[in-house]
Amino acid sequence: MTSLPHPISAEEMKEFKRDGAVLLKGMLNDHWLQILEEGIEYAIDTPDTMSTGLDRPLRIDQFPAGRSPKLQTILKESPIPEIVSTLLDAPVRFYMDQMFCKPAGELPPTPWHQDTCYYNIEGHQLIRAWVSIDPVPRNISMEVVKGSHLWNVTYRSVSGKPREDDPTGAAEADKQLEKGTPILGVDSHKNFSYSNGFFDETLPTVPDINGNRDSFDIKGWDYEPGDVLLFHGNILHGAVGGVTLAHPRRSYASLWAGPDVYYLHRRGQILPDPVELYRYAPETGQLLSEFPDVFPVLADKRAG
Numbered sequence: 635m636t637s638l639p640h641p642i643s644a645e646e647m648k649e650f651k652r653d654g655a656v657l658l659k660g661m662l663n664d665h666w667l668q669i670l671e672e673g674i675e676y677a678i679d680t681p682d683t684m685s686t687g688l689d690r691p692l693r694i695d696q697f698p699a700g701r702s703p704k705l706q707t708i709l710k711e712s713p714i715p716e717i718v719s720t721l722l723d724a725p726v727r728f729y730m731d732q733m734f735c736k737p738a739g740e741l742p743p744t745p746w747h748q749d750t751c752y753y754n755i756e757g758h759q760l761i762r763a764w765v766s767i768d769p770v771p772r773n774i775s776m777e778v779v780k781g782s783h784l785w786n787v788t789y790r791s792v793s794g795k796p797r798e799d800d801p802t803g804a805a806e807a808d809k810q811l812e813k814g815t816p817i818l819g820v821d822s823h824k825n826f827s828y829s830n831g832f833f834d835e836t837l838p839t840v841p842d843i844n845g846n847r848d849s850f851d852i853k854g855w856d857y858e859p860g861d862v863l864l865f866h867g868n869i870l871h872g873a874v875g876g877v878t879l880a881h882p883r884r885s886y887a888s889l890w891a892g893p894d895v896y897y898l899h900r901r902g903q904i905l906p907d908p909v910e911l912y913r914y915a916p917e918t919g920q921l922l923s924e925f926p927d928v929f930p931v932l933a934d935k936r937a938g
């Protein structure tokens with residue numbers, strides 16, 4: 635017995651595997667949309683040290699469910715974990731969440747990027763569940779490069795600073811890596827910035843997708859509140875900017891991990907580890923399942 639409003643079709647499952655992304659229509663009813671809106675609005679009104687862009691047209695918050703009880707409810711009780719578990723056919727653990735708010739007016743773009751290079755985790759069973767409480771028409775939609783989740787490449791993050799800008803900090807970061815401790819310590823939760831970390835210049839840069847759109851197989855959607863967009867952690871994704879919207883675009887994205895996801899000390903870490911993980915001093919290669927109190931299974935909808 636599923637509590638999903640309708641089952642995920644075999645076609646949709648196939649689409650996710652093939653393209654690395656699928657839009658599931660009408661998965662959150664008005665009850666969930668109300669809770670989501672309250673959760674997002676609460677987070678907007680209570681910025682913390684992980685909020686960036688307060689004075690700019692792109693507000694991004696890391697781990698907003700940490701302070702917004704209604705977002706906690708979304709993570710634990712809404713259909714989202716079940717959806718992800720069904721899609722993976724595996725038990726899923728919540729890793730982290732982010733909120734992206736673009737106010738009404740001319741929208742800034744979301745640059746093309748991959749998510750996994752930002753975090754100290756790696757694995758094929760990483761799924762992002764992206765939802766919005768506002769309609770997001772195709773011309774400002776999240777977009778993905780179809781199939782790029784299978785390219786077997788990790789791109790350089792589009793944030794972070796070059797090592798030569800801060801040689802002392804870079805030497806310290808390299809020492810941390812050698813010791814097997816994360817570059818961004820638990821204190822980085824107190825003063826988060828996208829340029830606290832160093833991008834990994836040994837990784838290739840993201841290709842110029844907008845400059846060569848015809849060369850890429852780009853997929854986007856007309857998104858309606860209630861839909862759930864699922865995309866793979868390794869997929870190239872972004873959103874076009876420069877379009878004027880009469881209402882804000884408030885989105886909430888959670889990252890979910892299946893059994894193969896493990897911890898990895900990244901040279902280009904940009905986002906700190908979840909705060910509760912630091913006390914375990916995790917080592918590269920440890921599965922998230924080794925930290926069940928930090929990452930409990932929130933849904934297990936295996937078919938058989």
Ligand SMILES: O=C(O)CCC(=O)C(=O)O
Pocket residue numbers: 734744749762764776871872873885887
């Ligand atoms: O909502 C957006 O524009 C950005 C979302 C995003 O990049 C993500 O969820 O990884």
